[in-house]
Structures are given as structure tokens and as C-alpha cells.
Amino acid sequence: AQTVTQSQPEMSVQEAETVTLSCTYDTSESDYYLFWYKQPPSRQMILVIRQEAYKQQNATENRFSVNFQKAAKSFSLKISDSQLGDAAMYFCAYRSGGGETSGSRLTFGEGTQLTVNP
Amino acid sequence: KAGVTQTPRYLIKTRGQQVTLSCSPISGHRSVSWYQQTPGQGLQFLFEYFSETQRNKGNFPGRFSGRQFSNSRSEMNVSTLELGDSALYLCASRKTGVGEQYFGPGTRLTVT
Numbered sequence: 238a239q240t241v242t243q244s245q246p247e248m249s250v251q252e253a254e255t256v257t258l259s260c261t262y263d264t265s266e267s268d269y270y271l272f273w274y275k276q277p278p279s280r281q282m283i284l285v286i287r288q289e290a291y292k293q294q295n296a297t298e299n300r301f302s303v304n305f306q307k308a309a310k311s312f313s314l315k316i317s318d319s320q321l322g323d324a325a326m327y328f329c330a331y332r333s334g335g336g337e338t339s340g341s342r343l344t345f346g347e348g349t350q351l352t353v354n355p
Numbered sequence: 356k357a358g359v360t361q362t363p364r365y366l367i368k369t370r371g372q373q374v375t376l377s378c379s380p381i382s383g384h385r386s387v388s389w390y391q392q393t394p395g396q397g398l399q400f401l402f403e404y405f406s407e408t409q410r411n412k413g414n415f416p417g418r419f420s421g422r423q424f425s426n427s428r429s430e431m432n433v434s435t436l437e438l439g440d441s442a443l444y445l446c447a448s449r450k451t452g453v454g455e456q457y458f459g460p461g462t463r464l465t466v467t
Contacts (some may be wrong), residue, residue, distance in 0.1 A: 274458075280443060282458035328398065340411040341388045341449045341456055345398040 239264045239331050243346035248301040251354050252320045257296075258314045260329030260351045271305065271312045274344070285307030285327070288312065290334065318350075324353045357381065359459035367465045374383050376462045378456040380427050380448030387429040388456065389421060392443040401444075404429050410421075433464075441466045 241261045250256035262271070273285040288305050289294045293304050299318045316323055329346040360379045368374050380387050388411075389401040400413040404423035421431040427448075433440055443463050447456040 280461050282445060282447075284455055284457070287455065295378075319458075341386045341403050341447070342400050342411050342413075343388070343390075343398075343447075343456065344400070347397050 239266070239269075239344050240332070241329050241331050241344050241346040244331055244351050245349045246324070246347070247350045247352070249352040249354060250316070252319055252321060254319055255315060255317045256319055256351065258316075258327050258329075258351070260312045260346055261308050262312065262329070262331050264331065265273070265312070266333055270332045271303075272330040272332070272335060273303070273312075273314045274330055274345075275323075275325045275330045276328065276348075282328075286314065319353050321353050321355060324351055326350050357424065359446060359457050360464050361444075363462060365459065365463045365465075367467060368436050369467055370436055370438060372436050373432060374436060374464060375432045376428055376444055376446075376464070378429045378431075378446030378448075378459060380429070380446075381450075384448035384454075385427055385456075386449040386451065388447045388449070389428065389429070389431050390445040390447065391415075392445060392461070393439075393441070398410055398445075401431065410422040421447050423436055436466045438466050450455050 242261050269290045270290045275285050276281045286298045302315045304313045326348045328348050332344045377422045386405045388403040394400045403411040407423045418434045423429045443461045445461045446459045447458045
């Protein structure tokens, strides 16, 4: 079974600064996807960024980027130029690959509560 | 394009009762997954339905069940409610293949 671990229950950052959230995972599969989801106080889960395991290039989405270290099974999220609206719970998640027939099951980490200080 | 909708948004039930939660996926999405979120256990996968068939199931007792209709709408049912069933229940829909999952706003269930 796959496991996802987020070792930082809470993090804080000053507005406009950069912060990195850590995530490690364990799997014996070679085909999989990794995600970072954001859950603000509204509880709406929002996809921030995704990474396909077969891609060596790290994914980026505007101010959000990842550092994907496949051999180390590490998947960290870097938020640049932090904004007050970035304050939320961030979850790292894993999904098996397999294409059309693969399931949608996500395995989540425990979450990291990010506070952005003005 | 409308997002994933869940009804009701809030629900209060008594121990021993049963409850049915509903999820309407994004148009064109055939896969619907359900998750339970609690402070103690975090986010846990309940089950997934694809084309009206349960494709995957998490480690939950048989009191938790679900189904999917031909229009891809899904319902989950919890019978004989226990206090520990109090949680935020999230539904997510996905098109097919490598498509992204999109989450609904959740249903907050309180069992008293």
C-alpha cells in the first residue's frame, strides 16, 4: 500500500517571501501521479499542481513549483512571493497510474497548515 | 461549466439513524469518488464509482455504501450512524484516464 507523509504540521511565511512544504511517499509502483491540494477555511479542496512520475521535469504553475526527487521519493512544494490568499491547509496526495482503467483513489498526507503573515 | 455539487451542505443526525448524501459531478465526468475527512484520521478514501459500478473501495465497514446512477450522479449512504461518523464528506469527480479530480464543497455531517 502507498503512504504519504507530511512531516510539517504547521508552517508560516511572511508575505512576499518563499516557503517550501515537504512531502515524502512510499510506493513500489513505477507509474503514478503526485498532487498538491489546497484547502482554505471554506473546506473546498483545490488542485494546486500535479506531477507525473515519468516526467523528469518539475511541474510549475505560476508561483507554485515542485521539487520532485523520484529516487528519494520526495515531492516538495515551493510557493514564491507568498500572498495572504495562500493561507490554507496543504495536502500532498498520491494516485496510481494505469491510464484509462486506473482508479481515481487518492492517498493523502496529514496536511500542513500554512499561515501567511502580513 | 458548473462544478461538483453536494447536497445537503450540513446535516445533523442522531446515533442509530441513517443518512444519504448526494453528489452531482461535473458534466461529462464518469468517475465519482467519496472521501471522509476527520481531525483524527485525516482524509480517507471511501469508494469510487465509474459507469455505475464500484471500482474501488476503502477500508470502511459495510455501513458505508454508495451507488451511481446513469447520469453519473452518486449517493452515499451510512446506516446505523455512530458518533465517530461525524465528519466532512467530500465528493470528487474525474473525467477518465489521466484527468484531474475536482472536489465538491463537502457535506458536514454531525452525529449526536
